[in-house]
Amino acid sequence: MTATTAAGAEALAASEIPSSSLWRIRIGSFLVPVAHAAGMNVVTVLGLRYLTDSLAISAGTAGLIFALVKIYDGLLDPTVGAMSDRARTRWGRRLPFLFAGGLAMPLGVVALFGAPDFGSVLLAELFVTLALILHATGYTLLTIPGFAMVVEGSADPHERTRLMAWRVLGNSGGTLIGSTLPAWILAALGPGRQGHLAMALTIGALVLAAALGAVLLLRDAPRTVPAETPPEAYSLVRQARLAWRNVPFRVLTIAHVFLLFGTAVASAGMAYFSRYVLRAGDGWLGTFFMVATVGTVASMPVWVRLTRVIGKKAGYMAALAGYGLLNLAWFTATRDEPMALSAARALGIGVAAGGMILCAYAMLSDAVRYDFVRNGERREGAFAGFTTLFDKLSAALALAAMGWFLAAMGYVPSAGGGAAPQAAGATLAVKLCVTVVPAVAMAAAFVTVSFYRLDPASLVEAEETAP
Secondary structure (H helix, E strand, O other): OOOHHHHHHHHHHHOOOOOHHHHHHHHHHHHHHHHHHHHHHHHHHHHHHHHHHOOOHHHHHHHHHHHHHHHHHHHHHHHHHHHHHHHOOOOOOHHHHHHHHHHHHHHHHHHOOOOOOOOHHHHHHHHHHHHHHHHHHHHHHHHHHHHHHHHHHHHOHHHHHHHHHHHHHHHHHHHHHHHHHHHHHHHOOOOOHHHHHHHHHHHHHHHHHHHHHHHHHHHOOOOOOOOOOOOOOOOHEEEEEEEEHHHHHHHHHHHHHHHHHHHHHHHHHHHHHHHHOOOOOHHHHHHHHHHHHHHHHOOOOOOOOHHHHHOOHHHHHHHHHHHHHHHHHHOOOOOOOOHHHHHHHHHHHHHHHHHHHHHHHHHHHHHHHHHHHHHOOOHHHHHHHHHHHHHHHHHHHHHHHHHHHHOOOOOOOOOOOOOOOOOOOHHHHHHHHHHHHHHHHHHHHHHHHHHOOOHHHHHHHHHHHHH
8 A cells, every 4th residue: 555545544534533532532642641741740850859858869870860761761762662563462552552651650650759768878779770760661651652642543634733732731731740749749748758658659549540541542542553564673773764864853853852951951950949049848849830731731722723823833933932031031030039920930931831842742743644654654653762762861861961060069968858058059050950951952942943844735745746
């Protein structure tokens, strides 16, 4: 079957999907990122601070642990993507991976934040490394099949954008669960070991429920199958070459590296910023992420409509600029700043983040579709694997760089769970991580996205002229 014929067959099949099934697919597509965003954000926001302020692990070592786990996780991504592309089971190619990830990720969260008191920093370092490996494996098993199922779900680029909007909403809901709720639990129970364990059990249960709900709802989602011909042996180098030859995908991936670097540092830095710069409790931190999430969710219909008018590329660039400038504005914040001003900043950051996430993944889905149209091969999982590979490598670099930067500027770890006295240099480093670093990263992503050339008209033309 040629790529054009296959695309036409997919479009016909999509038009015959009952409305009830469409809504199950959309809600299932919503629940997958609820699960993985909740499980990831609790670690991204609080993980580094937990290691330095509760387990007495130095900032440099904590950053190195996160970096090594992220590199492992990133290298796992293309393998999982290729495995899901080739899988043949009675539940389809993707659902078994979603189910396994839904079990592993919450176990990793509970193991990490429920780490026992070994009386040894070295043993604590080894234990949290294993917990983070389990957590990261679950994240990979959830994210890659989830993204691939959206690409497979429709031949219509506008329906894929709608599915991506549902994913962004799910990501926002998961972010709300994984960043706001943990901070509020710690504010109520205290930042000690029991408070962290209760928080982890709560978040783990919610992640498990969302993942299992997604698996049930996506049982009837459109499925594609591997080619009948025996596939080539898996090769990371070959998959990398295939991805690199897709120019739109290449441009977006490079931009995504800058975006994830900036957002990872900003999110992890905010847990320190609220404690050491604003002198606010974890309740403030939870409120910040709640307001930002409200901005993301409330702005989503606006971003969907706006991108249909000005295009996804222009929307992406506008969101990048807004996010960078709004984070830079934190540089003037002090402990006496009115809460209304902080809330306004948080709301704007959430709106910009929603645009970045929606446009980035909607454009990536077009780039992956472009590969199928040109080559007639189903490689959604492989491309999803490389997307998350570069996501995690950039996050690894971000957290490692942040940890080393804090250590170099004199950050002092502790085992008490609260704020330890810090020198002026360490406080300045925290401030730079929330302001200047994200702004520079978004500027680099902005410049990179300017080289993106694939638009809906070009994609339609490619489908019509495919061999």
